[in-house]
Amino acid sequence: MLLELIVVSVIAASTPLLLAAAGELVTERAGVLNLGVEGMMIMGAACGFAGAYFTDSTLLGALCGIAAGAALAAMFAALTLGLAVNQVATRLALTIIGIGISGLIGAGFVGERITPAPHLALPGLSALPFVGSVLFGQDAFVYCSVLLILAIRWFLYRTRPGLVLRAVGDNHASAHALGYPVLRIRLLAVLFGGGCAGLAGAYLSLAYTPFFTAGMTAGRGWIALALVVFASWRPLRLVAGAYLFGAVTILQLHAQGAGMGITPQLMAALPYLATILVLVAISGTRRMAGSTAPASLGVPFVPDR
Amino acid sequence: MAATETVMGKGEPLLRAAGITKRFGTFAANDAVDLDLHPAQIHALLGENGAGKSTLVKIIYGLLQPDAGELRWNGTPVVLSGPAQARALGIGVVFQHFSLFENLTVAENVALGLGPGETLAQVSVRLAEVSRAYGLPLDPAREVWQLSAGERQRIEIIRALMQNPKLLILDEPTAVLTPQEADLLFTVLRRLKDEGRAILYISHKLDEVKRLCDTATILRGGKKVATCDPRQESAGSLARLMVGGNIGDVAVAPHKPAGNPRLILNDVTLLPDDLHGVRLANVSLDVRGGEIFGIAGVAGNGQDELFSVLSGERFAQGEVDVVIDGAAVGHLAITQRRRLGAAFIPEDRLGHGTAPRMKLSDNALLTGHAAGGMVQRGFIVRDAMLATVDRATKVFDVRKARRDPEAVSLSGGNLQKFVVGREILREPGVLVVSQPTWGVDAGAAATIRQALVDLAARGSAVLVISQDLVELTEIADRVAVMFAGQLSQPMAAASASRETLGLLMGGAGMELSYAGA
Structure with a gap:
């Protein structure tokens, strides 16, 4: 029973990371470094909760979250793609705005409750011990995150628009010379990333908790950013990274609960230490292994006329 | 028809x-x-x-x-x-x-x-x-x-x-x-x-x-x-x-480079420091005083790595792998090598050779602080820096709008003349220069080549890394070819044919040249 509980909570802790990182992966593959995942997530959490509160529908709430994340992403796109403002500075500023506005929007909802997102219930299957709750008893967000990864993988490596998107991220000048609309492709990738981050935030306030508090994303957006590097911009590795991180987060809680005699502060730092260690290991092996970051990542594109 | x-x-x-x-x-x-x-x-x-x-x-x-x-x-x-x-x-x-x-x-x-x-x-x-x-x-x-x-x-x-x-x-x-x-x-x-x-x-x-x-x-x-x-x-x-005019030929005075070796590489092997880098394998050469030694080769065959191990941007494995005027400098940094009388001109003049948004005088200081009176008791001497700019401007005919503009405002050829002038005016005993006339118009190229020839004639050892075979056969005394991190045996530039060099540049004659050695 304890194992089942742990696995279910690992999945729940990993899903928002996976959703947000999946969107950021597509954005970065197009060559845009959107550091504002945290801000878009918290906007998604606030607006998603508000939407679900008024409509009493998880689906409509999630759509509100997606729209809020995409809206903030559109602001980012207008500044960095349209006006070629520095991507890093813009994103940090918009993250702070996102945290602020979400607090404002969410202030009236703190302490309110909504109906949590329903879990799948298949007659017979969901009642199975262990397998039932882990595989057939999750909420829609979890299945959605897995499907999203598979869809992104298919899109990037099996479709022509996916190839064009990777090309834009690798060398925007060449893509422009070949006649591809660099800025439009990047805009779409940024909006997609924003939508995913918004969905991840909505998951937190609609299914994970389910309630809203200011700052409830608690740095998950930053971890999602690290996960993309961790996964070396590959979708399947992203799943491994998100679940590894989720597992460390949950396990350290249980370890604390079991009274292992290690200071809780150190235990709480474990997920972050794990991230750093893996990043170091990756950069050590990557030199010889190929596959690096998209070459135009974070470089603004200004066509000459 | x-x-x-x-x-x-x-x-x-x-x-x-x-x-x-x-x-x-x-x-x-x-x-x-x-x-x-x-x-x-x-x-x-x-x-x-x-x-x-x-x-x-x-x-x-x-x-x-x-x-x-x-x-x-x-x-x-x-x-x-x-x-x-x-x-x-x-x-x-x-x-x-x-x-x-x-x-x-x-x-x-x-x-x-x-x-x-x-x-x-x-x-x-x-x-x-x-x-x-x-x-x-x-x-x-x-x-x-x-x-x-x-x-x-x-x-x-x-x-x-x-x-x-x-x-x-x-x-x-x-x-x-x-x-x-x-x-x-x-x-x-x-x-x-x-x-x-x-x-x-x-x-x-x-x-x-x-x-x-x-x-x-x-x-x-x-x-x-x-x-x-x-x-x-x-x-x-x-x-x-x-x-739109005549280009002067480079005048090479007949001379015999008979000096002692001033720059020596002893069996240098160096691992690449990034994914797309090249491994240097057992590179040996010596450049004597009064000699111009040319290194030909298609870009990306280890020239960048060779330049960085010569300049001290990367250390060699052994201290004696690089020798400048008798001193083992394999583990010395670039400033210490400059103090021994060496000078280095990298291929990329904007960003590597100069800081683009700094004035020419500041750029003169960046390589000149090691030797020469630009720094006194820890303070920089602006007059000395400006004097360097003025001399380089005069001797190398650098065209610019103001006395001391930002490096980025100069055209490619004029900036290259400034960079070459900045180093040559220090009268280096050993000069290493990469692609000295790349992307430079014919007039400026002739000026730069003449300056290299004249420097060698005054007894310095000059190592020129270039992709331009015409340039190398014109000014170099000996030429060797770099391919996949290896250096061929050097040959007299006068007797090196375009075909021989071309085969070596494509890697075809590499084994031959070693077998013949």
Whole structure:
């Protein structure tokens, strides 16, 4: 029973990371470094909760979250793609705005409750011990995150628009010379990333908790950013990274609960230490292994006329 | 015969550019340029750097819009809003700086250049067919970053050919090729011409243009100065049209480099420090006082690594691997090597050789602080820095708007003259210089080469890394070739033929040269 509980909570802790990182992966593959995942997530959490509160529908709430994340992403796109403002500075500023506005929007909802997102219930299957709750008893967000990864993988490596998107991220000048609309492709990738981050935030306030508090994303957006590097911009590795991180987060809680005699502060730092260690290991092996970051990542594109 | 007619340039041109003008601010990159391109003709576009060749190509390919003038395709006026439209007409371009995607495969790169409608598998099959038909072998599944410059160019050419273009434009295609690879390219181009395609061949290498082209249009300062038959012209007359004056020859005084070795590399082996780097393998050489030692080779064969181990940007494995004037400096940093009388001029003058947004005087300090009176008791001496700028300006004829502008505001040739002057005026005992005249106009190149020759004549050891074989055979006493991180045996520059060097540059003669040693 304890194992089942742990696995279910690992999945729940990993899903928002996976959703947000999946969107950021597509954005970065197009060559845009959107550091504002945290801000878009918290906007998604606030607006998603508000939407679900008024409509009493998880689906409509999630759509509100997606729209809020995409809206903030559109602001980012207008500044960095349209006006070629520095991507890093813009994103940090918009993250702070996102945290602020979400607090404002969410202030009236703190302490309110909504109906949590329903879990799948298949007659017979969901009642199975262990397998039932882990595989057939999750909420829609979890299945959605897995499907999203598979869809992104298919899109990037099996479709022509996916190839064009990777090309834009690798060398925007060449893509422009070949006649591809660099800025439009990047805009779409940024909006997609924003939508995913918004969905991840909505998951937190609609299914994970389910309630809203200011700052409830608690740095998950930053971890999602690290996960993309961790996964070396590959979708399947992203799943491994998100679940590894989720597992460390949950396990350290249980370890604390079991009274292992290690200071809780150190235990709480474990997920972050794990991230750093893996990043170091990756950069050590990557030199010889190929596959690096998209070459135009974070470089603004200004066509000459 | 029809062929004679087209060679003479009669009949309807495939593409006519009339009165093309393009301004960037107040600067006219193209000023009322006319150009007629006919089928089954190789047309050269000649000009110095900055003459407006690339701008004209971008306009023909729809990447830039002209401010005035018009393009006619088969007699019909066309306005090209983008490259897709140019490609649809039948215009293909092979760019000077490859427009390839490093982390994608060959087949993916080609597929991106074609329209939608073909699967990647179909593209791979067709790519293999075309590459076999033209004798340009390529593996569709490899990622581009693993390929040599010659192979990369093949991708671009095949990508262009798979669209079956009526007009193929090549921008400085031989800049990165060995002589043998260039010969293979010329064979392919002649065949394309025989197939009835028009070819626009952009270059500043006169011998190539004379060998290959039927017509030449010469640009200078954005204006068309002549259209002629290059086979009827001498290299000298073409050069005069390009430059607008005579270029002085470098005067090499007969001398015997009999000094002691001042710069020695002992069996240097160095691992690459990044993914796309080259491993240096057992590189040994010695440069004597009074000697210019040339290192030839296609870019990316370890020249960057060699330069950084010489300058001290990277340490050698052993202390005695690098010796400057008898001192083992393998583990000394660049400033300490400068104090021993060495000077280093990297290939990239803007960003590596100078800090772009700093003034010339500050840039003089950046390399000059090690020796010479620019720093006293920890404080910088502005007068000494400005004096260096003034001397370099005077001796090397650096043209600039103000006394002490930012480095980035100088043109490429003038900045290179400043960088070379800054180092040579310190009278270094050992000078290491990489691509001394890359992207520099002919006049500035002659000045720089003369300065290198004069420095050697005063007893210094000069090591020149260059891709330009003409330059090396002109100024170097001995030449060795770098290939895949290895250095060939040095040979006397006077007796080194273009063929021998070319074979070594392609790696073909590497084993031979070691066997013969």
